[in-house]
Amino acid sequence: VDTVFLVILVWSVLRSVRGFMGGSRRNPGRRVRQDARSAGPSSTGGNTARDPVCGMFVSTEVSHRLSENGKVLHFCSEKCLHAYQKSAARAS
Numbered sequence: 032v033d034t035v036f037l038v039i040l041v042w043s044v045l046r047s048v049r050g051f052m053g054g055s056r057r058n059p060g061r062r063v064r065q066d067a068r069s070a071g072p073s074s075t076g077g078n079t080a081r082d083p084v085c086g087m088f089v090s091t092e093v094s095h096r097l098s099e100n101g102k103v104l105h106f107c108s109e110k111c112l113h114a115y116q117k118s119a120a121r122a123s
């Protein structure tokens with residue numbers, strides 16, 4: 032009886048572990064996002080924000096930030112940041 036219980040225990044543990052790993056591996060396009068760095072959301076696992084200039088998604092950890100009207104904008108590069116500042120200055 033003890034052996035049967037042990038087998039059931041091991042089986043249920045293995046099943047839950049396999050289900051957990053399969054769940055994270057099932058996501059398609061994950062490898063694609065890793066290749067195209069910062070081209071899509073959730074590539075690094077952290078927060079991402081959309082660059083309002085070029086439209087690409089950037090990790091908020093590595094982005095170039097600009098505070099405007101109490102909200103923070105994230106840019107992929109200094110170039111986009113400057114382009115945004117230039118267009119904002121022109122608009123006002």
Ligand SMILES: [Zn+2]
Nearest residue numbers: 082085107111
């Ligand atoms: Zn950009």
